[in-house]
Amino acid sequence: MLLAGTVVADxxxxxxxxxxxxxxxxxxxxxxxxxxxxxxxDHERHEFGIIxxxxxxxxxxxxxxxxxxxxxxxxxLDWLNDHVLPMEAGLGAEGMRLAAELGYLECIESGxxxxxxxxxxxxxxxxxAAAVESGIRARxxxxxxxxxxxxxxxxxxxxxxxxxxxxxxxYHGADEGRIRYAITPRFAVTCxxxxxxxCRELADAYDGVRIHTHAAENADEVGVVEERTGRRxxxxxxxxxxxxxxxxxxxxVHTDEREREIVADTGTHVTHCPSSNMKLAxxxxxxxxxxxxxxxxxxxxxxxPCNNTLDPFTELKQASLLAKVDAADPTVVDASTAFRMxxxxxxxxxxxxxxxxxxxxWRADVIGIDTNPTRATPxxxxxxxxxxxxxxxxxxxxxxxxxxxxxxxxxxxxxxxADRIRREAAAFDVPGVE
Amino acid sequence: MLLAGTVVADxxxxxxxxxxxxxxxxxxxxxxxxxxxxxxxDHERHEFGIIxxxxxxxxxxxxxxxxxxxxxxxxxLDWLNDHVLPMEAGLGAEGMRLAAELGYLECIESGxxxxxxxxxxxxxxxxxAAAVESGIRARxxxxxxxxxxxxxxxxxxxxxxxxxxxxxxxYHGADEGRIRYAITPRFAVTCxxxxxxxCRELADAYDGVRIHTHAAENADEVGVVEERTGRRxxxxxxxxxxxxxxxxxxxxVHTDEREREIVADTGTHVTHCPSSNMKLAxxxxxxxxxxxxxxxxxxxxxxxPCNNTLDPFTELKQASLLAKVDAADPTVVDASTAFRMxxxxxxxxxxxxxxxxxxxxWRADVIGIDTNPTRATPxxxxxxxxxxxxxxxxxxxxxxxxxxxxxxxxxxxxxxxADRIRREAAAFDVPGVE
Numbered sequence: 001m002l003l004a005g006t007v008v009a010d011x012x013x014x015x016x017x018x019x020x021x022x023x024x025x026x027x028x029x030x031x032x033x034x035x036x037x038x039x040x041x042d043h044e045r046h047e048f049g050i051i052x053x054x055x056x057x058x059x060x061x062x063x064x065x066x067x068x069x070x071x072x073x074x075x076x077l078d079w080l081n082d083h084v085l086p087m088e089a090g091l092g093a094e095g096m097r098l099a100a101e102l103g104y105l106e107c108i109e110s111g112x113x114x115x116x117x118x119x120x121x122x123x124x125x126x127x128x129a130a131a132v133e134s135g136i137r138a139r140x141x142x143x144x145x146x147x148x149x150x151x152x153x154x155x156x157x158x159x160x161x162x163x164x165x166x167x168x169x170x171y172h173g174a175d176e177g178r179i180r181y182a183i184t185p186r187f188a189v190t191c192x193x194x195x196x197x198x199c200r201e202l203a204d205a206y207d208g209v210r211i212h213t214h215a216a217e218n219a220d221e222v223g224v225v226e227e228r229t230g231r232r233x234x235x236x237x238x239x240x241x242x243x244x245x246x247x248x249x250x251x252x253v254h255t256d257e258r259e260r261e262i263v264a265d266t267g268t269h270v271t272h273c274p275s276s277n278m279k280l281a282x283x284x285x286x287x288x289x290x291x292x293x294x295x296x297x298x299x300x301x302x303x304x305p306c307n308n309t310l311d312p313f314t315e316l317k318q319a320s321l322l323a324k325v326d327a328a329d330p331t332v333v334d335a336s337t338a339f340r341m342x343x344x345x346x347x348x349x350x351x352x353x354x355x356x357x358x359x360x361x362w363r364a365d366v367i368g369i370d371t372n373p374t375r376a377t378p379x380x381x382x383x384x385x386x387x388x389x390x391x392x393x394x395x396x397x398x399x400x401x402x403x404x405x406x407x408x409x410x411x412x413x414x415x416x417x418a419d420r421i422r423r424e425a426a427a428f429d430v431p432g433v434e
Numbered sequence: 435m436l437l438a439g440t441v442v443a444d445x446x447x448x449x450x451x452x453x454x455x456x457x458x459x460x461x462x463x464x465x466x467x468x469x470x471x472x473x474x475x476d477h478e479r480h481e482f483g484i485i486x487x488x489x490x491x492x493x494x495x496x497x498x499x500x501x502x503x504x505x506x507x508x509x510x511l512d513w514l515n516d517h518v519l520p521m522e523a524g525l526g527a528e529g530m531r532l533a534a535e536l537g538y539l540e541c542i543e544s545g546x547x548x549x550x551x552x553x554x555x556x557x558x559x560x561x562x563a564a565a566v567e568s569g570i571r572a573r574x575x576x577x578x579x580x581x582x583x584x585x586x587x588x589x590x591x592x593x594x595x596x597x598x599x600x601x602x603x604x605y606h607g608a609d610e611g612r613i614r615y616a617i618t619p620r621f622a623v624t625c626x627x628x629x630x631x632x633c634r635e636l637a638d639a640y641d642g643v644r645i646h647t648h649a650a651e652n653a654d655e656v657g658v659v660e661e662r663t664g665r666r667x668x669x670x671x672x673x674x675x676x677x678x679x680x681x682x683x684x685x686x687v688h689t690d691e692r693e694r695e696i697v698a699d700t701g702t703h704v705t706h707c708p709s710s711n712m713k714l715a716x717x718x719x720x721x722x723x724x725x726x727x728x729x730x731x732x733x734x735x736x737x738x739p740c741n742n743t744l745d746p747f748t749e750l751k752q753a754s755l756l757a758k759v760d761a762a763d764p765t766v767v768d769a770s771t772a773f774r775m776x777x778x779x780x781x782x783x784x785x786x787x788x789x790x791x792x793x794x795x796w797r798a799d800v801i802g803i804d805t806n807p808t809r810a811t812p813x814x815x816x817x818x819x820x821x822x823x824x825x826x827x828x829x830x831x832x833x834x835x836x837x838x839x840x841x842x843x844x845x846x847x848x849x850x851x852a853d854r855i856r857r858e859a860a861a862f863d864v865p866g867v868e
Binding site for chain 2: 277
């Protein structure tokens with residue numbers, strides 16, 4: 001297949017009148033469209049305004065998708081205890097499967113090709129099966145909560161770790177390697193030290209398994225951890241083994257100097273979720289500071305009850321805008337930086353190699369973007385366009401590992417049954433909704 | 435015409451399975467769809483997911499639309515002096531007309547039915563003619579700059595006021611009253627006191643004419659005004675007559691207690707532009723404080739070089755998110771408040787009566803919104819959906835004064851030639867672009 005258009009190969013590399021040639025699951029060539037059409041005359045040709053690497057949603061909750069709009073404008077503890085946790089506790093296998101499908105549907109049609117997905121305590125297997133069905137690239141795992149959790153969600157650490165291990169056997173490396181496992185303790189507040197240390201031991205026992213958790217999202221959360229452990233949130237996580245190049249910490253809004261040093265020194269990945277941090281009034285993560293220390297900062301949409309969309313373009317723009325107003329400096333987190341966070345940095349955090357840019361020999365995770373809409377007129381710089389003006393609705397084509405998951409030209413998702421999923425989701429009786 | 439669906443009549447009033455009946459330029463009825471279908475059996479029926487009042491873009495620069503993405507990630511003074519002002523100085527009549535058409539095109543297709551439009555020094559008549567052509571409701575006017583402005587834009591106050599007066603004669607009340615005039619001094623920095631006092635005199639001489647200007651957007655701007663006048667920006671504007679119920683001040687980010695009292699006491703309208711304030715790192719306007727004082731706060735997208743879209747849904751969400759993170763309180767500027775700002779408050783600021791809500795006898799400014807997209811699934815509350823998840827792309831139908839300007843069912847704009855405008859805009863050689 002030959003995809004022709006303006007190629008944004010990565011944040012620094014734009015090829016006007018370019019093309020990307022895909023063979024099997026790999027990119028065979030990136031370059032001038034005319035040259036490549038001559039070299040690959042028999043390849044099926046598709047034209048798009050812009051061709052770009054798929055986005056990486058490096059912290060999402062696909063299984064919260066049925067809770068879109070269920071709890072807007074409410075304080076965080078009410079949000080969690082009265083709405084989100086009751087939903088997670090109440091959704092059965094069928095609901096969890098449907099929620100994950102709805103989440104992947106939105107991701108795929110808005111240009112996300114890789115997710116780091118925080119599932120739930122129950123029925124994580126259903127969500128993982130949905131990920132396989134969808135064809136998306138996913139680093140995902142079951143949630144562990146062994147303390148401070150409501151009855152329907154609290155599990156003994158030993159049991160939760162055993163279930164995690166079974167899921168590693170069943171899903172780590174599944175779908176020809178598109179699915180990789182992340183051990184997913186919810187956050188320090190709902191996990192005992194024993195549970196967290198167990199997560200580290202389990203991660204060390206399996207090659208390529210990662211750890212994904214929330215950290216220092218909210219000032220109250222930091223206070224609870226400090227009271228219980230006598231240490232700051234990230235400091236505590238570090239002491240129990242939950243930092244390192246195989247760890248993805250979502251949020252990291254409230255960190256002090258020592259914690260930032262720990263994150264940088266250990267190569268821990270941070271996922272910035274700007275819209276979620278704004279909507280839940282969590283605060284502004286010190287993204288510029290992390291970047292200056294060499295921390296790998298990725299981007300995430302978080303979940304539908306706190307954003308309320310999984311469209312990666314909203315976070316591209318928000319990451320730049322929030323940093324600018326916070327620093328009182330319109331030059332910080334520029335378009336290239338935001339784009340890098342949503343692509344290469346996300347792929348590094350998720351732990352997939354040769355993903356996040358369009359290069360010869362890299363995996364063919366590619367999206368095609370329409371540049372005909374009025375908001376795409378005119379385009380003076382394609383990277384700026386993608387960050388500041390484009391929207392998930394402009395995505396016309398989504399490919400993972402060379403497989404077309406979505407092609408608007410034929411009006412449909414190729415893997416998921418979009419009509420059924422939307423119909424069932426619209427009618428679903430969601431627990432936790434008043 | 436009978437428009438059936440979930441009717442969001444205003445921020446507080448939702449009619450499930452509702453309908454809006456339009457006769458001539460007015461709303462004849464709002465109510466239950468079955469009842470209204472019986473009462474109005476011969477009316478052409480259209481079905482939408484949600485039917486809502488059109489949005490009011492209460493501070494836009496339609497004529498900057500060709501500069502979309504021309505100057506991202508740059509400091510404010512470079513942004514203005516190296517890019518935006520050279521563009522405004524360099525665009526001839528043809529360019530200004532095209533830019534305005536492009537702006538109105540984006541407004542109409544993304545659900546804006548009324549704009550408060552800050553035009554430019556030259557060729558304001560072209561933009562006003564484009565507004566008439568488009569059928570949008572507009573409060574608009576020529577810009578005055580008689581000091582501190584580059585050669586191509588500076589005009590003697592006397593001349594600029596005379597030209598403004600001629601435009602009032604030609605356009606105030608045009609298009610059956612859809613166009614109303616706003617005298618538009620750019621901001622205190624580029625206008626002499628004589629010019630600003632002249633604006634007040636001119637406004638007082640014509641019934642229904644308003645004044646629209648920028649105020650206290652940026653800390654440096656406030657400093658310049660203070661140095662020149664010995665007064666704070668809004669205090670100075672008040673002293674020269676530029677406050678009151680006929681005045682719209684865009685931004686008002688950097689105001690002190692005394693200025694906020696002035697704004698509240700005089701009934702001056704404030705237009706909040708959250709995305710623009712973030713992207714240009716201007717700061718966070720004290721919206722909650724204004725609302726608590728009873729100030730009428732509207733919403734605006736500002737211009738394409740600083741947002742980079744005129745889609746009103748981006749500002750609905752941003753107004754809420756920015757206020758929440760700034761106040762560290764997720765309950766402030768809730769969905770209803772944001773929706774009110776974008777509709778009723780905008781119409782009040784713009785100075786159009788019976789606009790901004792769907793009520794019997796009110797003007798038929800109505801939009802139809804698709805609720806089939808994945809991001810609209812599920813919808814637990816239609817107002818929250820419009821604020822936190824919907825997007826301009828979901829707008830399927832836009833009507834002003836009972837005239838259909840845009841209907842996606844037949845794939846086209848009814849007033850503007852969208853294909854020509856987008857084609858010419860994409861190819862236009864924009865002054866100020868490197």
